[in-house]
Amino acid sequence: MSKLPNVTSSIFSVMSQLANQHHAINLSQGFPNFPVDEKLLQISERLLTTNIHQYTPMIGLPALLKKVAFLTEKNYQRKVDIQSEMLITSGATQGIYTTINALVKNGDEVIILDPSYDSYVPSVKVAGGLPVRVSLNEDYSPNFNKIAAAITSKTKLIIINNPHNPTGKIWNETDFTDFEALLDLHPKINLLSDEVYEYISFKHQHISVNNRPKLINRSIIVSSFGKSLHVTGWKVGYLIAPENLMKEIKKIHQFLVFSVNSIAQHAISEYLDIVNFENIAKMYAKKKELFQEQLKHSRFEILPSEGTYFQLVNYKNISTKNDVDFAKELIVKHGVAAIPISVFYKSPSNKCILRFCFAKTDTTLIESGKKLIQV
Known part of the structure; x- marks a missing residue:
């Protein structure tokens, strides 16, 4: 008997797999696609031989x-x-x-x-x-x-x-x-x-x-x-x-x-002896501003983002589809992957809201913006 009978593949895996199938820009999963700090890599390389x-x-x-x-x-x-x-x-x-x-x-x-x-x-x-x-x-x-x-x-x-x-x-x-x-x-x-x-x-x-x-x-x-x-x-x-x-x-x-x-x-x-956490916050603030700038001329409504590296948007001016179906359509037809927010609720309701991850390279954010403007 399963302890978690209703648990299947997570929405993150589903959206990432769909994004890979359609060669879409993946702004769904919450991980950066830019390189790790070179100083951290140098420390790691040196330690490998100790x-x-x-x-x-x-x-x-x-x-x-x-x-x-x-x-x-x-x-x-x-x-x-x-x-x-x-x-x-x-x-x-x-x-x-x-x-x-x-x-x-x-x-x-x-x-x-x-x-x-x-x-x-x-x-x-x-x-x-x-x-x-x-x-x-x-x-x-x-x-x-x-x-x-x-x-x-x-x-x-x-x-x-x-x-x-x-x-x-x-x-x-x-x-x-x-x-x-x-x-x-x-x-x-x-x-x-x-x-x-x-x-x-x-x-x-x-x-x-x-x-x-x-x-x-x-x-x-x-x-x-x-x-x-x-x-x-x-x-x-x-x-x-x-x-x-x-x-x-x-x-x-x-x-x-x-x-x-x-x-x-x-x-x-x-x-930790050399990293400056204030600089990390500033870096993500710039990425948020860049991504929001890309979306300004789209039909998506930009919602407040006070922290994290996630941006919520409302698509009520674009479609009446539920957020899971619209997120899939966004991948298949427009080449950008997001996460539907209803999956974070016990009782999903159609709030027409998606979550994008902006922990990406500037090039990725600009390219995704070009696609989202066309939606």
Whole structure:
């Protein structure tokens, strides 16, 4: 009997495969198509010939843990205990899966805010938990009345994603103060904060749960070097959590992957000495502006993107087809692949919205713009 009977190929695989078949420009999956920083490649090439090819400690390479702790204190003014509050993971998704399976028991309820990243629900189900989907507001801000109404005596965990995939929405100070007031009423509920796009924000500064003293003692924070350093294929992320929660997470982690790729950890550790995360944010801001400029003369309505490397567009002035069918048509007839936003909801409705990834070369963005103007 299947634990995930309704899970088939993800929409990302479906759209990418269709894009390959029709030689379309792939703006669907969230990965960069431009080269990795030459300095990181040079570090990696040098390290390949050194003696770093065996297991690292289960919690992570000590040098990398120290760099992450320094980064966390520098950016969020939070001091983290390396031995008890931090864990290097094989990508953020593994960190999310491990956390959920460590903390969620059979029958526990987990609140997930829709539209939501597609790994949350399967992870909850495998753990024996019950996903409780709560829709965000029309502008993708959190609706705390709905969240409060969804909380029961069985609620174990709430998952938030900030900056938000797929919408690019960023929580503001009021969102957090309202959330903290709500959680004050429910001291036994833990928080899983997916912050993999923490270094990609534009007009408004990203507010991390690391910055929230009222939340840190009940929160697991997920970060991703793959997203922050545009090396998604390296699959290296990390978790920060209080000792009592991290102790349980490590129990699952050691039997799932034990330790993470040693070369990647060593290379990232050295690279953190020279990389400037502000420059990464500026680079993506320029790419967003370039892509939006390409779409200005199209019939697509450009929606706000406050963070991440995703851009939502509304196509209501072009077609009345549902977003899955329109996304397929866009590939077949116009040569550009996107992701329909309905797949991020439990109960899809035809909002006529697609998600494009602008983590691409300028040439790719310009070429895709030329095609989208013709739609």
